[in-house]
Amino acid sequence: MAVKKIGQQTIQFQNPPKAISAYSIVGPKEGQGPLNIWFDEVLEDDMCQEKSFEKAEGRMLRNTIISAMKKCKKTPKDIDYMLGGDLLNQLMSTSYTARDLSIPFFGLYGACSTMTESISLASVLIDGGFADHVIAATSSHFSTAERQFRFPLEHGNQRPPTAQWTVTGSGALILSSEGSGPMVTHITTGKVVDYGISDVNNMGAAMAPAAADTIATHLSDTGRMPDFYDMILTGDLGEVGKKIVLDMLMGKGFSIEKVYNDCGLMIFDNSKQDTHSGGSGCGCSAAVFCGYIYKQLQSKKVKNILLVSTGALLSTISTQQGESIPGIAHAAVFSTA
Amino acid sequence: MNMKKNQLNKKYNKYVKDISPKPNYLANSIKAFVTGGLVCVFGFAIQKLIISRGIDKETAGTIVIILLVCLSQLLTGFGVYDKLAKYAGAGLIVPITGFANSVVAPAMEYKREGIVLGVGAKLFSLAGPVLVCGYSAAVVIGIIYTLIY
Amino acid sequence: MEYLYVFITGGIICVIGQLLMDATKLTPAHVLVLFVVSGAVLTGLGLYQPIVEFGNSGATIPLPGFGYSLAKGAMEAVQKEGLLGGIKGGVEATAAGVAAAVVFGYAVALIFSPKSKS
The missing domain is CATH 3.40.47.40 (Stage V sporulation protein AD)
Structure with a gap:
């Protein structure tokens, strides 16, 4: 069982x-x-x-x-x-x-x-x-x-x-297993979701459906409302992906706008740093979480965080073979309570 | 099932296209026009200078191409060309200088992988297709021309 | 006046490339290949020569000009040497530029290293 x-x-x-x-x-x-x-x-x-x-x-x-x-x-x-x-x-x-x-x-x-x-x-x-x-x-x-x-x-x-x-x-x-610090209370493992985006210069759009799917599944699995969380953070969707996630979740009946942000948008100032749609990469959600969010949790400025790192599972070969870009998103709940 | 999935994907792709920011076509085109035009004028001025020294037009044209290639590759080496091309776009990609850049850029990048399989092989990773397709086109044209001629 | 024609011809060819890259998902490498081949084909059909006569360097320095030299070289060599000329003419006519790009590019790559971008 x-x-x-x-x-x-x-x-x-x-x-x-x-x-x-x-x-x-x-x-x-x-x-x-x-x-x-x-x-x-x-x-x-x-x-x-x-x-x-x-x-x-x-x-x-x-x-x-x-x-x-x-x-x-x-x-x-x-x-x-x-x-x-x-x-x-x-x-x-x-x-x-x-x-x-x-x-x-x-x-x-x-x-x-x-x-x-x-x-x-x-x-x-x-x-x-x-x-x-x-x-x-x-x-x-x-x-x-x-x-x-x-x-x-x-x-x-x-x-x-x-x-x-x-x-x-x-x-x-x-x-x-022992000691003190924010706890990982839940995880929601994502499914690979592919909506047929093949533009390698628009990864946010390729990964957003996976993120929306994982967030919606997490909320219904736990029976929690979005405002249970102080922050719901996706990994690296950028401007375009952020908009899509909000739209898609709205369509599923979840309004997460108030608590939602994207690590890729937090790490750079897109207008000043010429980073176009935002940051990406494994290091993006890792550095934002381990740097910024972890300290917020430690000082109890925030209590419950849903971290949803997002990945685009493409390779240079899949792109050259004309395949679309599958997305995946895994969620982990950090809680200080 | 597959049909339905296809339709959903199409709908999603259209939605993404609608909400994604577009490149600024006009501004990009003006930049490309001016830079591309200037590169050609610069080459033309040098060509005139060489011709005025009593060298025939064809040879002068070849010398200009070689000079532009070397200049572009040096700028690439100093890490300047990509910054200029980011601004100028096709204005610096379409002229022969862009081809020269695409020869040297991947070669530099693969220096740590050795001078044979790194630099030597990667030199052609972007320029190779251009040469392969260009040479093929020339040979096909040559053969057809022989048949007609 | 000649300079203006050069400027306009070169500019227009580059704008076509820019629009191709912005409106389609073609990468610079695709655009370069497309332009060289189009230049060669247009020359074969006798359509590029008038552009070169009008725009001079404006038509020969952009990549279609490379295709122009390839096709022109092949066609001229056919007149002298027949089929063999058709095979080697294009490569011969462009050999100086390509050799310069390869050898000088190799030298530059051995001397310089890529820099981090910000």
């Missing part, structure tokens, strides 16, 4: 894991954004003294995890599992980070939804009694994502207004 499962896709934890530590590092551009004072560290140079952007991303992630462990006085030996991923082929940054840290590791790929995917599975491990301390961490880097998914950095081209800007940043969260 799945006693902890409620409704269609939601798990309600009986021994909710506590988020005992969080750390975030972002790149220079993100450090100039509206949330700059909340990030734990802002890089001066996004090469991190490494020889390639991929190595730089790995180092950023490694430093984020090490600092998160330091903050709660843990060493790699205290950690049972590390869960996480990034946007690169074969999870290059995360796998190499796991090699250096030597912590048992599950590599996850959920595109930009990887942060809540990791948090979900970490919470399951802890609630199930399989682990005491689990790290959930993700990263993304503008320059590595750009060359894997789009064009070379020095290539002359123009971005359409619906395009998004990959966040250079990483976030690490340590979940624990």
Whole structure:
């Protein structure tokens, strides 16, 4: 009997894991954004003294995890599992980070939804009694994502207004069976939803239906109203995706406008920073959550948060083969009560 | 089921198209017109200068192309060309300078992957299709022309 | 006056490219390929020569001009050497530009590294 499962896709934890530590590092551009004072560290140079952007991303992630462990006085030996991923082929940054840290590791790929995917599975491990301390961490880097998914950095081209800007940043969260901190009380695992969008420069529109689906399912599974939450946050939908989510949920009878925001819109000032529709990437929701939101929860300025990281499950090959872009969104509830 | 899904997707795509911000066609076109025009005028001025030194028109044209290619690639190396092209759009993509940029940009990017399979192979990742299609078109035209001629 | 014709011809070709990129989902790479092939085909049909005579550099510097040189080279070589000329003429006529782009591009790529964007 799945006693902890409620409704269609939601798990309600009986021994909710506590988020005992969080750390975030972002790149220079993100450090100039509206949330700059909340990030734990802002890089001066996004090469991190490494020889390639991929190595730089790995180092950023490694430093984020090490600092998160330091903050709660843990060493790699205290950690049972590390869960996480990034946007690169074969999870290059995360796998190499796991090699250096030597912590048992599950590599996850959920595109930009990887942060809540990791948090979900970490919470399951802890609630199930399989682990005491689990790290959930993700990263993304503008320059590595750009060359894997789009064009070379020095290539002359123009971005359409619906395009998004990959966040250079990483976030690490340590979940624990004991200690104090905001608790993960529920998770809602998303389904892959595809409404036939194939424009790689409009990812927000491709992912929004998945986000709306997960949020609606979560609300009906838990029987909660949107205003139960101080904030409902999607990962990286940008201007276009935000509008679609609001419209779609309105159509399903949920008015979330008052509490809703998108991490991709919070991290940059689109009008000043020339980021078009907003930020994106695994690091977007990870850095915004571990930097800004976690501190709001700690100081009890907010009590209940629904974090819904959103991912576009495309690849360069699927795009070239003319496939549409499937979206996914996983939700996790953080509560201080 | 599939039919219904298709219709829903079509409806959604139309809705997304309606709410998505559009590029500013007029402003982009004016920028492209002026920059593209200026690049050509610049090339023309150099060509005239070379011709005035007593070099025939065809050779002068080739020299101009080589100069523009090198200039564009140097600007790409210094990290300037993409910033200019972001503003000028097709004004700097469509002239031969844009082709030169698309040769060097991916090559630079793959330096860490080695000088053979990195730089050497990626040099053609964007320019390759242009050469392949251009050469094919030329050879097909050549063959057809032989048959007619 | 000549300069004005160059300016207008070059400008118009670029605007066509801009509209293609803005209105369709074509990437710069697609536009470049399309322009080279169109330039070659138009030249083959005898339609591009008048544009070159009017716009001079304005028609030869944009990418359709590359297609023009390819097709013109092929056609001229046919007159001298027949079928063999048709096969090698286009490549021969454009060899200097392509070689410059490849060799100089290789050198630049070995010297410079891409920079982070903000």
